[in-house]
Amino acid sequence: MKLTNEIVIQKAKAVGFDLVGFAKAETLYKESEHLQQWLDKNFQAGMDYMERNIEKRKDVKQFFPEAKFVISLGLNYYTPDSYSSDDAKGKISRYAWGKDYHLIIWSMLNELELELKKVDPAFKSISYVDTGPVMDKAWAVRAGLGWLGKHTNVINREIGSWFFIANTITNYDFNYSDPIPDFCGTCTACIDACPTNAIVQEYVVDANKCISYLTIENKSEISSEFKGKFDNWLFGCDICQDVCPWNQKFPVETLIKDFHPQNKELTLNEVIEMNEEEFKEKFKISPIKRAKLNGLKRNALHIKFN
Ligand code: SF4
Numbered sequence: 001m002k003l004t005n006e007i008v009i010q011k012a013k014a015v016g017f018d019l020v021g022f023a024k025a026e027t028l029y030k031e032s033e034h035l036q037q038w039l040d041k042n043f044q045a046g047m048d049y050m051e052r053n054i055e056k057r058k059d060v061k062q063f064f065p066e067a068k069f070v071i072s073l074g075l076n077y078y079t080p081d082s083y084s085s086d087d088a089k090g091k092i093s094r095y096a097w098g099k100d101y102h103l104i105i106w107s108m109l110n111e112l113e114l115e116l117k118k119v120d121p122a123f124k125s126i127s128y129v130d131t132g133p134v135m136d137k138a139w140a141v142r143a144g145l146g147w148l149g150k151h152t153n154v155i156n157r158e159i160g161s162w163f164f165i166a167n168t169i170t171n172y173d174f175n176y177s178d179p180i181p182d183f184c185g186t187c188t189a190c191i192d193a194c195p196t197n198a199i200v201q202e203y204v205v206d207a208n209k210c211i212s213y214l215t216i217e218n219k220s221e222i223s224s225e226f227k228g229k230f231d232n233w234l235f236g237c238d239i240c241q242d243v244c245p246w247n248q249k250f251p252v253e254t255l256i257k258d259f260h261p262q263n264k265e266l267t268l269n270e271v272i273e274m275n276e277e278e279f280k281e282k283f284k285i286s287p288i289k290r291a292k293l294n295g296l297k298r299n300a301l302h303i304k305f306n
């Protein structure tokens with residue numbers, strides 16, 4: 001039997017995805033030009049991997065020659081919890097409160113791909129969750145999941161920006177989804193609220209100044225220019241998303257229990273005194289392990305003494 005948009009949407013929702021859209025697997029000329037301009041300004045900071053595989057990022061046919069359509073999928077991770085106002089604790093970005101989303105989404109993608117293959121054994125696909133040479137936000141926007149906000153996260157009118165993106169590149173023809181217009185309008189709340197002025201212009205974030213980069217991917221010390229500016233963010237930063245009116249309007253709770261908070265905040269002293277075994281055990285299935293123990297300690301010391 002032939003797959004249709006309706007069948008894919010029904011199967012994707014049955015597996016647990018909240019958003020589903022379809023985009024032609026065309027060359028991303030405009031998006032890759034923006035990426036190159038961003039790289040030319042060194043806004044990627046220490047994320048050298050962003051400089052690699054530009055041609056593949058631009059054209060998925062470079063690594064999947066049969067590509068015809070990309071199915072873009074969104075998974076809501078919002079829960080209605082908030083932080084304590086205890087200064088002895090450091091805040092964790094919402095996306096990392098629960099179980100590592102890669103583990104959850106990979107198993108959902110495997111299940112979805114099997115279901116689609118059952119309908120049509122000729123269906124072939126390759127999927128990515130923020131790894132590999134795929135411009136995940138660009139595909140989400142092209143597939144109509146939402147628009148790129150001025151803070152550079154994708155915003156959906158129903159569930160805001162608290163969702164993960166996965167993309168499945170397929171050898172199949174579907175009907176493309178209509179793109180969503182940009183509803184940021186004259187709002188500048190995210191730009192105004194960013195404590196380090198990392199949103200250097202609308203739709204452009206300089207990672208060198210972004211707390212999210214500085215506390216997770218960054219391998220260096222944190223410069224004294226950020227003294228007193230971290231607002232107790234220990235791993236990541238959600239300020240620009242917290243102030244976005246689209247996240248305040250319709251908070252929709254995730255149906256995935258594993259996204260409920262296990263590590264919403266951590267006591268700074270506990271982090272400073274933690275050893276490698278404790279770190280590995282505590283964050284075995286948490287995205288927090290990405291920062292490594294040294295990175296987390298560096299962040300805790302920066303918050304405590306600045
Ligand atoms: S994540 Fe934080 S530091 Fe980065 S742009 Fe948003 S508000 Fe600024």
Ligand code: SF4
Pocket residue numbers: 149150151152183184185187188189190191240243244245246
């Ligand atoms: S805070 Fe305003 S400008 Fe920023 S992403 Fe949200 S709607 Fe757009």
